[in-house]
Amino acid sequence: xxxxxxxxxxxxxxxxxxxxxxxxxxxxxxxxxxxxxxxxxxxxxxxxxxxxxxxxxxxxxxxxxxxxxxxxxxxxxxxxxxxxxxxxxxxxxxxxxxxxxxxxxxxxxxxxxxxxxxxxxxxxxxxxxxxxxxxxxxxxxxxxxxxxxxxxxxxxxxxxxxxxxxxxxxxxxxxxxxxxxxxx
Numbered sequence: 001x002x003x004x005x006x007x008x009x010x011x012x013x014x015x016x017x018x019x020x021x022x023x024x025x026x027x028x029x030x031x032x033x034x035x036x037x038x039x040x041x042x043x044x045x046x047x048x049x050x051x052x053x054x055x056x057x058x059x060x061x062x063x064x065x066x067x068x069x070x071x072x073x074x075x076x077x078x079x080x081x082x083x084x085x086x087x088x089x090x091x092x093x094x095x096x097x098x099x100x101x102x103x104x105x106x107x108x109x110x111x112x113x114x115x116x117x118x119x120x121x122x123x124x125x126x127x128x129x130x131x132x133x134x135x136x137x138x139x140x141x142x143x144x145x146x147x148x149x150x151x152x153x154x155x156x157x158x159x160x161x162x163x164x165x166x167x168x169x170x171x172x173x174x175x176x177x178x179x180x181x182x183x184x
Contacts, residue, residue, distance in 0.1 A: 035138035
């Protein structure tokens, strides 16, 4: 009888450990999903702002059609990306195209003085900051989740219940990784 009680106690203990570990993984996965949703919201705001920016620049810079088309194309690609890796790559391309757009705008003094353009530029700059914060939060939650997925003993539960590591939202372009060169 005592052996059965000990076995039952061990079984209940293992069950409670499994349930606690599973719930911890579920909680961490939910935080990753919430963080991804935060990035998605900020990027949606960015995508909504880009057509206004392109339309404003288009009024002043008829000769820059290729740059405007590239920004529009990359916006569509970024909006169509679903998983973290594809979205990260698409966003890197879109960010580079927007930098080119702002560089082109430097050649048009009337555009640089336009209140609408300045407002859109300021709003986009603020959005870029918000996106950066959302990416940082996402990567932090992904890191905590990934640690739980690979560390012992929670990795046993993760394998049994098909929890997989989350991808980081990171820079994919080698150009963005390099520090800019400043010459005087």
